Amino acid sequence: QVRLVESGGGVVKPGGSLRLSCAASGFRFRDHYASWIRQTPGKGLECLSYISSSTNTKYYADSVKGRFTISRDNAKSSLFLQMDSLRDDDTAVYYCASSLTDMRGGIDYWGQGTLVTVSS
Amino acid sequence: QSALTQPASVSGSPGQSITISCTGTGRDVGGYNYVSWYQQHPGKAPKLIIFQVSSRPSGIPNRFSASKSGNTASLTISGLQAEDEADYYCSSYTYSSSVIFGGGTKLTVL
Numbered sequence: 001q002v003r004l005v006e007s008g009g010g011v012v013k014p015g016g017s018l019r020l021s022c023a024a025s026g027f028r029f030r031d032h033y034a035s036w037i038r039q040t041p042g043k044g045l046e047c048l049s050y051i052s053s054s055t056n057t058k059y060y061a062d063s064v065k066g067r068f069t070i071s072r073d074n075a076k077s078s079l080f081l082q083m084d085s086l087r088d089d090d091t092a093v094y095y096c097a098s099s100l101t102d103m104r105g106g107i108d109y110w111g112q113g114t115l116v117t118v119s120s
Numbered sequence: 121q122s123a124l125t126q127p128a129s130v131s132g133s134p135g136q137s138i139t140i141s142c143t144g145t146g147r148d149v150g151g152y153n154y155v156s157w158y159q160q161h162p163g164k165a166p167k168l169i170i171f172q173v174s175s176r177p178s179g180i181p182n183r184f185s186a187s188k189s190g191n192t193a194s195l196t197i198s199g200l201q202a203e204d205e206a207d208y209y210c211s212s213y214t215y216s217s218s219v220i221f222g223g224g225t226k227l228t229v230l
Contacts, residue, residue, distance in 0.1 A: 035219075044123065044209070044221055044222075044223050044224055045158075045166070045209055045211075045221040045224075046221070047218065047219040047220070047221070050219070059217055059218065061218065095165055095166075103213060103217075103219050104152070104154040104172075104213045105154070105156075105171050105172060106156035106168045106170075106171030106172070106177075106211070107156070107158075107166075107168060107211075107219075108168055108177065110165035110166055110167070111165065112164075112165055113165060
């Protein structure tokens with residue numbers, strides 16, 4: 001059974017930092033692209049960042065470039081998102097996700113999401 | 121990169137067919153055959169139902185079909201069922217290697 005389980009969400013003040021983690025199981029995580037997608041009621045779904053299986057390819061949306069850092073540990077089937085300089089508009093549900101091909105083929109697996117609230 | 125344009129809501133009766141449109145530009149929908157569609161029930165994560173314009177992942181019923189013409193992609197659900205009531209999102213790979221989503225369409229089964 002495929003599972004992606006996010007952790008690390010919570011409440012943080014503007015300017016603060018948070019590190020999200022995602023534990024994958026039930027498939028060969030090491031062979032596939034992984035990504036972080038967030039969802040807000042106002043802005044909908046937004047692909048923030050993705051990373052290739054080998055970590056050679058990394059993408060960041062303009063909204064998080066320079067503030068967020070994606071990484072993965074294939075030995076532990078884990079994905080991470082280091083979020084710095086958080087702003088009010090980073091408040092969202094953050095999903096860990098994985099694509100069986102690359103990002104062009106759609107996002108096959110999604111976690112249940114973790115809520116990040118940025119508020120003073 | 122702007123979001124793709126979808127209607128805010130559509131509705132249909134059980135057994136009927138509905139179509140949801142998704143309009144982009146030549147730099148995303150029109151430029152690549154990399155359009156995906158997702159179904160999202162309240163409180164749940166999105167679920168991939170269509171990839172690469174018209175392909176269905178294993179386990180997705182053939183009541184779900186999709187196509188693309190120019191800068192507009194379309195998702196059709198035939199033989200509507202109560203459990204199809206959900207939000208639907210389109211997505212496209214873009215010229216800048218990003219992945220963008222539509223604003224979502226709420227499907228109501230009357």
